Amino acid sequence: MKASHAPVLRVKDLHKSIQRHMIVDKLSFDIHSGEIFGFLGPNGAGKTTTIRMLVDLIKPTGGTVEICGHNVQRNPERALKHVGCIVENPEVYNYMSGWQNLEQFARMMDGVDEERIREVTEIVKLEDRIHDKVKTYSLGMRQRLGIAQALLGKPKLLILDEPTNGLDPKGMKELRAFVHSLADEGISLLISSHMLSEVQMLCGRVAIMDRGKIIAIGKIEDLMKEAAGYVNWRFQEMDKGVAELCRDPRIILRNGPARDILPTDTIVVAMPEAIIADTIARLSSRGIGILAVCQAEPTLEELFLTLTGSEVHA
Amino acid sequence: MRKLPALVQNEVLKLWLKKRFVVIVLILFILIPIFTYAEHKVVSNHREHFADWRNQILQQIADLENTLSSDRIPEEWKRSRRVAVQQLQYYLNHDINPSEPSGVQFSREFLSNSITLFIPMLVLAMGSDIVSGERTTGTIKMLLTRPVKRWKILLSKLCALTLYVSLTIAVTVILCYLISGFVFGYGGWITPVLTGFRMEGAVIDSSSVHTVPQWRFLLMQAGLCWFSAMIVAVLGLMVSVLIRSTAASLVTMMSAIIAGTILSSMSSSWRSAKYLFSVNLGLTGYLEGTPPPIEGMTLPFSLIILAMWGAAGLFVSFRVFTKGDILN
Amino acid sequence: MKTTRWLWYWLAACSLLSTVVLLTGLGMVLNDLKAVPAVSETKPSPSAPSETTSEERVSLGNFKEIRIVALGDSLTKGTGDATGKGYVRQVVDGLKKEFDKPVQLLNNLALNGMQTSQLGERLSNDSGYQYAVKSANLILFSIGGNDLFLSARARMEKKEWAMLGMDELEQDMEETLGRFRSIIDQLYELNPSAKIVYMGLYNPFYDLDNLRIASLNMQQWNKEAYAVIHPYPNMMMVPTFDLFEGRIGEYLSSDHFHPNHEGYKRIAGRMLEALD
Numbered sequence: 001m002k003a004s005h006a007p008v009l010r011v012k013d014l015h016k017s018i019q020r021h022m023i024v025d026k027l028s029f030d031i032h033s034g035e036i037f038g039f040l041g042p043n044g045a046g047k048t049t050t051i052r053m054l055v056d057l058i059k060p061t062g063g064t065v066e067i068c069g070h071n072v073q074r075n076p077e078r079a080l081k082h083v084g085c086i087v088e089n090p091e092v093y094n095y096m097s098g099w100q101n102l103e104q105f106a107r108m109m110d111g112v113d114e115e116r117i118r119e120v121t122e123i124v125k126l127e128d129r130i131h132d133k134v135k136t137y138s139l140g141m142r143q144r145l146g147i148a149q150a151l152l153g154k155p156k157l158l159i160l161d162e163p164t165n166g167l168d169p170k171g172m173k174e175l176r177a178f179v180h181s182l183a184d185e186g187i188s189l190l191i192s193s194h195m196l197s198e199v200q201m202l203c204g205r206v207a208i209m210d211r212g213k214i215i216a217i218g219k220i221e222d223l224m225k226e227a228a229g230y231v232n233w234r235f236q237e238m239d240k241g242v243a244e245l246c247r248d249p250r251i252i253l254r255n256g257p258a259r260d261i262l263p264t265d266t267i268v269v270a271m272p273e274a275i276i277a278d279t280i281a282r283l284s285s286r287g288i289g290i291l292a293v294c295q296a297e298p299t300l301e302e303l304f305l306t307l308t309g310s311e312v313h314a
Numbered sequence: 315m316r317k318l319p320a321l322v323q324n325e326v327l328k329l330w331l332k333k334r335f336v337v338i339v340l341i342l343f344i345l346i347p348i349f350t351y352a353e354h355k356v357v358s359n360h361r362e363h364f365a366d367w368r369n370q371i372l373q374q375i376a377d378l379e380n381t382l383s384s385d386r387i388p389e390e391w392k393r394s395r396r397v398a399v400q401q402l403q404y405y406l407n408h409d410i411n412p413s414e415p416s417g418v419q420f421s422r423e424f425l426s427n428s429i430t431l432f433i434p435m436l437v438l439a440m441g442s443d444i445v446s447g448e449r450t451t452g453t454i455k456m457l458l459t460r461p462v463k464r465w466k467i468l469l470s471k472l473c474a475l476t477l478y479v480s481l482t483i484a485v486t487v488i489l490c491y492l493i494s495g496f497v498f499g500y501g502g503w504i505t506p507v508l509t510g511f512r513m514e515g516a517v518i519d520s521s522s523v524h525t526v527p528q529w530r531f532l533l534m535q536a537g538l539c540w541f542s543a544m545i546v547a548v549l550g551l552m553v554s555v556l557i558r559s560t561a562a563s564l565v566t567m568m569s570a571i572i573a574g575t576i577l578s579s580m581s582s583s584w585r586s587a588k589y590l591f592s593v594n595l596g597l598t599g600y601l602e603g604t605p606p607p608i609e610g611m612t613l614p615f616s617l618i619i620l621a622m623w624g625a626a627g628l629f630v631s632f633r634v635f636t637k638g639d640i641l642n
Numbered sequence: 643m644k645t646t647r648w649l650w651y652w653l654a655a656c657s658l659l660s661t662v663v664l665l666t667g668l669g670m671v672l673n674d675l676k677a678v679p680a681v682s683e684t685k686p687s688p689s690a691p692s693e694t695t696s697e698e699r700v701s702l703g704n705f706k707e708i709r710i711v712a713l714g715d716s717l718t719k720g721t722g723d724a725t726g727k728g729y730v731r732q733v734v735d736g737l738k739k740e741f742d743k744p745v746q747l748l749n750n751l752a753l754n755g756m757q758t759s760q761l762g763e764r765l766s767n768d769s770g771y772q773y774a775v776k777s778a779n780l781i782l783f784s785i786g787g788n789d790l791f792l793s794a795r796a797r798m799e800k801k802e803w804a805m806l807g808m809d810e811l812e813q814d815m816e817e818t819l820g821r822f823r824s825i826i827d828q829l830y831e832l833n834p835s836a837k838i839v840y841m842g843l844y845n846p847f848y849d850l851d852n853l854r855i856a857s858l859n860m861q862q863w864n865k866e867a868y869a870v871i872h873p874y875p876n877m878m879m880v881p882t883f884d885l886f887e888g889r890i891g892e893y894l895s896s897d898h899f900h901p902n903h904e905g906y907k908r909i910a911g912r913m914l915e916a917l918d
Contacts (some may be wrong), residue, residue, distance in 0.1 A: 328791035364748065483660070530670065534667050534670045
């Protein structure tokens with residue numbers, strides 16, 4: 001996927017502090033053309049703030065954002081020409097028709113004519129309702145109108161903030177197909193989400209954010225591998241069980257900052273798959289009541305545990 | 315700069331499609347006939363009681379003088395009445411009827427009565443949510459992520475507001491003329507009107523008093539109305555930039571303006587109140603020669619004070635709008 | 643795109659036009675501020691209708707309509723009458739009953755506290771007063787009371803009873819009479835064809851022992867005033883002194899100077915009897 005020319009988006013040392021509180025801390029990453037880049041992290045991790053800095057809604061405290069070689073802060077007119085975005089919900093003017101909305105946005109860009117408006121309307125399949133007032137649209141239709149306006153200026157980079165919020169499964173499927181078709185046309189996409197499964201299906205590369213920092217960045221499969229090998233245990237008597245587990249040196253207890261997002265009576269350990277059966281037998285012979293043993297699916301939480309628990313490696 | 319007309323077009327269409335202007339025209343359509351009727355009642359009442367406008371003015375003078383002789387009336391009130399007496403006397407001496415009913419005269423009266431409260435209210439009804447409204451609905455994010463500099467966006471909003479202020483005042487005058495003319499006749503364009511009264515304490519300096527045809531007077535009044543409405547619009551824009559909630563920004567501006575009206579009617583001994591913008595809004599009073607709310611205020615003074623408030627408002631709004639983060 | 647484009651063109655054209663017009667207006671104001679032209683002192687003298695040129699005997703019965711102007715001091719204004727009518731309104735009402743023709747009170751220009759000097763000045767300088775006098779055919783007026791009683795009244799309000807004395811009443815009688823004479827001359831000059839009624843003075847202090855004697859001065863004044871009025875065939879004087887003597891409590895208002903409603907009613911009655 002790596003293109004030889006300059007990246008579509010280059011973020012360098014981007015940080016933002018509000019009232020001495022660091023919201024986003026020294027981010028650096030690149031997005032190349034045709035790439036679908038995922039931005040993953042729990043709510044409040046600083047994803048939205050970062051995205052707003054990318055499109056000049058928030059002025060960064062330091063660092064630079066370059067889009068197609070143009071600095072967003074210094075030269076927003078040039079830089080933002082190449083960006084289409086939906087920040088959070090697709091906000092459009094309710095008192096206008098879809099068409100009038102698109103006209104509004106078209107007038108703010110160069111070289112967008114009526115023909116282009118018609119084109120994007122067809123792309124998002126809104127032809128039938130485009131002249132109705134937006135008030136009467138469903139959420140999905142608004143989403144599509146939002147995408148239509150983002151596509152108006154033939155952007156090189158499309159930024160979608162939580163695009164699947166409020167979509168039904170069918171809508172999500174459509175969106176997925178749509179995103180892939182855009183990427184095939186050479187458009188880069190930046191998609192933020194707090195749902196791993198979504199990012200997994202959509203994106204080639206992801207950055208994982210937590211507390212304003214990127215804690216991991218890379219291909220999604222590579223990251224997932226790190227999350228493997230976790231087992232969740234539940235015991236009748238927690239202390240005894242933990243003590244017994246720890247006797248085996250191959251079993252490592254995981255106590256990370258993201259510990260609190262798991263049920264409190266569950267113990268997470270890292271251990272090779274091969275010794276699970278033996279360990280169960282060993283514990284049972286010592287009279288420890290096992291309530292549940294479960295190999296952890298690589299979810300966002302698990303991935304998180306890995307990353308936050310083993311920061312040194314990340 | 316090439317994009318600016320398109321941006322202004324956007325803002326003008328937004329305001330239009332929000333049906334703001336239609337509401338204003340509707341309000342005028344309801345209010346003007348009511349005032350026309352009231353004025354008609356007053357006129358016919360005078361006709362009944364006075365043979366001639368001169369008798370009416372004479373009586374007015376006599377009544378004012380009788381109140382002047384009362385000790386119970388505060389000195390500040392007496393000041394304005396003394397001035398009124400001198401003015402009426404002047405009209406009488408020059409044989410000019412200050413209020414010959416006609417469509418033009420009614421429009422003139424309507425403007426001078428609405429400059430301090432009604433027209434600012436209309437302007438605010440239109441423009442107080444011009445920025446805060448976009449914040450509340452979140453569309454500001456769409457607006458500011460376009461490849462357009464922020465100051466251009468705010469400037470386009472200001473331009474659109476200016477156009478609508480002009481349109482509002484023009485429509486007010488035209489509707490006044492058309493509706494009241496139906497009752498009072500469509501004449502009165504060339505009726506002479508006295509202007510140029512200057513206040514020296516409680517005495518009128520009549521050395522600069524001269525007559526102008528009523529159409530010219532009306533035009534001058536409308537110009538002054540426009541000026542003070544623009545200042546209100548600019549300050550409304552500033553408040554709209556500073557305060558997120560539309561309701562709060564509307565209330566802030568309205569209370570500032572109403573406070574000004576109250577302060578002016580108290581003609582308080584708090585003399586530095588004359589530096590507040592809302593005390594200075596009644597510019598048309600200077601043309602007619604009504605004594606200013608606070609002694610020492612003149613037309614140039616008020617114009618300068620208002621212009622300074624406007625400049626400060628513009629500075630703050632542009633500064634905050636171009637630098638501020640959009641967090642919600 | 644078509645509809646909004648035309649809408650935009652229209653809005654832009656109209657609003658730009660009105661902006662330009664309004665800016666012109668503002669420019670006019672600024673221009674007006676700079677250049678202060680000389681006063682256009684074209685004084686078109688108010689042309690007043692004068693119905694009948696001088697006639698020997700003026701009778702209300704000859705007028706097509708009766709137009710009344712009232713001049714003078716608080717007595718004409720009706721101070722003290724709780725209903726606000728004074729004698730003037732009651733005369734108007736009475737005339738309306740008596741004559742089968744329109745009766746209109748053009749103006750009641752009376753001012754509280756007016757003295758002969760002020761009335762004289764207004765009649766000679768104030769074109770409005772002149773206009774009013776010219777346009778009326780019945781003029782009711784009262785004057786002189788304030789000249790004669792001012793100091794006495796001021797004393798009375800301060801309750802300085804002991805200071806009240808006759809000397810003050812006598813003081814300015816001569817000068818006041820002179821001014822009264824010129825007022826009468828001016829009235830005749832302005833409108834020789836109108837019926838002019840002067841209300842004679844009364845002594846409001848009849849019940850105060852040390853001021854009962856003022857009645858003599860009062861009579862002196864009334865006599866002199868009558869002498870002034872007498873040569874003019876269109877003028878008459880209505881005496882009022884006898885109405886109040888002995889019935890101060892009944893007919894004077896609480897300020898012990900002005901008549902109350904009943905008092906004014908009696909004055910009006912006198913006038914109505916005298917007017918034909």
